Amino acid sequence: MAADHTRTAIITAAERLYAERGFADVTMRDIVAAADVNLAAVNYHFGSKDELIAELFVTRSLATNRERLRELKAAEEAGDGRADINAIFAALVGPTLRGCLGPEKQRSDAARFMIRASIESVPPIRKIKNREVDHLKRFAAAMRRSLPDQDPADIFWALHFALAMAHQTIRDSERLTRMSDGLCDLNDVQAITDRVVAVAVMALTGKPAKAPLKEPAKAKARA
C-alpha cells in the first residue's frame, strides 16, 4: 500500500487542484507540490500530463456510466424488456446531473472536476468523450424497444438533445442563473432532471402546437 502511495497522492492532489482552479491554471509543478512528490513522478506513473487528466476523467466517467446502465437495466426489467421512455431518459441524464449539480457548498472535488471537464474540454478529455458512442447506442436501442414504431432518426435526435440539455445546464448553470436573475433554480436537481426528461420525451413523441416535427414519410427508400 506504500507502493502506490505516490500515485494516489498525485491523483488526489490533481483532482482537487483541477476542481479548484481549472485545467489552464494548474501546472505539473503545482500538482507535485500539493502531493509532496517529485516532479518526475507524474511522468513515471502516468506517462504525461494528458494521461493523468485522462485517468482522472475516465475513473469518474466510468462510475457515471455504470450508474446510467444500472438505471437503464432496472427500467427495462420493470417494463419486461420495454422500458418506459421517461425512465430511459432519466437513466441517461439523471446520474450526470446529480453528479454535477446541487448545492454549491457541498460539491465534492470529483463533482467540481467533472464540471471543469465539461466546461473546459481539454484535448485528452475530448478524446475519451469521442469513444462514448457505443455506450449511447445502448440507450438508443432501449428507446427503439420502448417505442418500436418511432422513426429511428427521431430517436437519435431526441437522445442527442437530451444530452445537450443536460450538459449545457452543467456547463452554463452560472449563465442561466444570471440571465434569469436567479429565477431558474439550479439547486433542485430532481426538478431539473424532470424538466430535461419531459422536454426530451416531448421532442420524441409529442406534437407541437403549430408545425409538425417533420414529414412522417422521409428517409424510407428501402425495404
Place this chain on the structure above:
Amino acid sequence: MAADHTRTAIITAAERLYAERGFADVTMRDIVAAADVNLAAVNYHFGSKDELIAELFVTRSLATNRERLRELKAAEEAGDGRADINAIFAALVGPTLRGCLGPEKQRSDAARFMIRASIESVPPIRKIKNREVDHLKRFAAAMRRSLPDQDPADIFWALHFALAMAHQTIRDSERLTRMSDGLCDLNDVQAITDRVVAVAVMALTGKPAKAPLKEPAKAKARA
C-alpha cells in the same frame, strides 16, 4: 492600406490555421510563419495570443449576433410588437446553425473557426461568451412579450435549452452521425433549425404526454 497589412495577414493566417488544426496545435510561431511576419508582431498588434483569439472570435460572433437581432426585429415588426414564438427561436438559433453547419466541403475558414471555438472552448473565448447575457436577455424579453402569460422561469429554461440543442449539434455533429450510423442528416441546416425550434417551442408551451413540466404555482412568494 499597406499600413495594416501585417495585422490583416496575422488575422487571416491565424483564422485559417485555427480552423484547420484547432487551438491546441497551432503556436504563434506557426502563425507568423504562415503570415510571413515577425514573431513580435503578434504581441505588438494584439497584445497576446489570447487577445488575438479573442479578436477573431469577437469579430465573427458580432456578425452572428447582428443577424440574430435583425431577424428578431423583423419578427417583432411582423407581429406588431409580439413576435411569433417560432420566429423568435428561429432568430436565436438560425444564424448560428447556418454559420456552422451545412455541407462540409464548402465551409469557410470563418465557419470552421467558429466550430473549433465551440468545441475547444479556450479561456479567451469562454470569457467573451460569458458576456453574452445581455444579448440573450433581449430574446427573453421578446418571448415575454410574445407569451405574456407564460411563467418567466419557463421562458429562460426554454431559451437555455434552445441554445443547448443548437450548440451541441454544432459541437458533436460527428458523434451524432456516428451514433445514428448516418441516419441523422447534418447537411440539411433548415431541417435542423426547424427541429430545434419545434422542440424549444414544445418545451415552452407544449404539454407532455404524461408528466406536467412543473407545478403551476411555485416561486410566487412575493407581490
Place this chain on the structure above:
DNA sequence: GTCTATACCGTGATAGAC
C-alpha cells in the same frame, strides 16, 4: 508608428544516477 532580432522564463518531458 511599425517592425525585427533576440533573449527570457515557465512548461512538460526525459536521461541517468541512486
Place this chain on the structure above:
DNA sequence: GTCTATCACGGTATAGAC
C-alpha cells in the same frame, strides 16, 4: 521507485532599427 539535472519548446518582453 525515486530523484536531480537538463532539455526543447512555447508565449512573452525588450532594445533598437527603420
